[in-house]
Amino acid sequence: MRDWYFIGDSHVQSFEVAAALRLLNRKARCLLVPGATSIGLRNPESQTHAVALFKEALLPALADAIPVIQLGEVDCGFVIWWRAQKHGDCVERQLADSVAACAAFVDDLLDAGYPTLVLTGAVLPTIRDGQSRGKVARARHEVTATLRQRTELTHRYxxxxxxxxxxxxxxxxxxxxxxxxxxxxxxxxxxxxRNPRDHHLEPVRAAEVWAEALNRLDLPP
Incomplete structure (x- = not known):
């Protein structure tokens, strides 16, 4: 049976927990790049170098793996708003660019020979309005979008x-x-x-929900 190969931003840690707790119906490999974004997938020279790292891990296509892509929280929670403010552009255009970059990366993997892969939705934002505690909250303080606005954008993404x-x-x-x-x-x-400085979901609860959803997928072995 082929392994799950989880790639994405730091929220991939939920899948690491699921694997450690043996909640998944397949073996798992994980590659997380903190701060990785969907929009960054179109730029090999991005600050995180995420797309280069992901392609190095996944290409040429691995016969024993099913890629699972977890990205978008950084886009919806910060980058889309920041880029719109910086460039005087509309949020919807930045949203479309982020999704298009992710779709192009998916096409690269399919063209390389993967018969299938799994796309996952971005997780909901957790940083409260006005929150300043925590490294990520401080790093995103330039963006004034409310938690509700960030949540609604995540749904659209x-x-x-x-x-x-x-x-x-x-x-x-x-x-x-x-x-x-x-x-x-x-x-x-x-x-x-439980740590108010940590913007990730509660690890065990999130791991359980992700594992349940993935295990329901009807995929060939």
Whole structure:
């Protein structure tokens, strides 16, 4: 049976936890690049060099692996807003550019010979309005978008990413309905990290939800 090969930003740690707890129905390999973005996939000279690292790991195509791509939280929580402010551009255009960059990367992997791969939705933002505690919160302080605005943008990003996956006949996994508070429409408190300085989801709960969603996929061995 082929392994899951999880690549993406630091939120890949949820899959690392799932693998460590043996929640997944396949063996797992993980490559996380903190700060990696979808928009950065079109630039091999990006600050994180993420696309170069991902391609080095995944190309030429591995016969024993199914790539799983987890990106977008950094885009929706910071980069899209920052680029729109910096360039005087609209948020929707920056959103479209981020999704297009991710789709182009997917096409590169498919063209290289992967018969399938899994796209995952960006996780919901957790940094509260006005929050200054934590390294990531401080780094993103230039962006004034509210938590609700960032959450709504994440939903739009995921809807577009789902469309790109469906257009290519690829599975798409999105856990946002499972981790959303139905009353507030924001990330549910039980999925917030117990460390208020940590913007990642609560590790074990997130791992359980991701594993359940991935294990339901009907993919060839």
């Amino acid at each position: 995921n809807a577009r990413l789902r469309h790109e996956a469906e257009a290519r006949g690829l599975p798409f996994v999105d856990i946002t309905p499972r981790i959303t508070d139905p009353e507030s429409g924001l990330v549910a408190e039980e999925f917030r990290n």
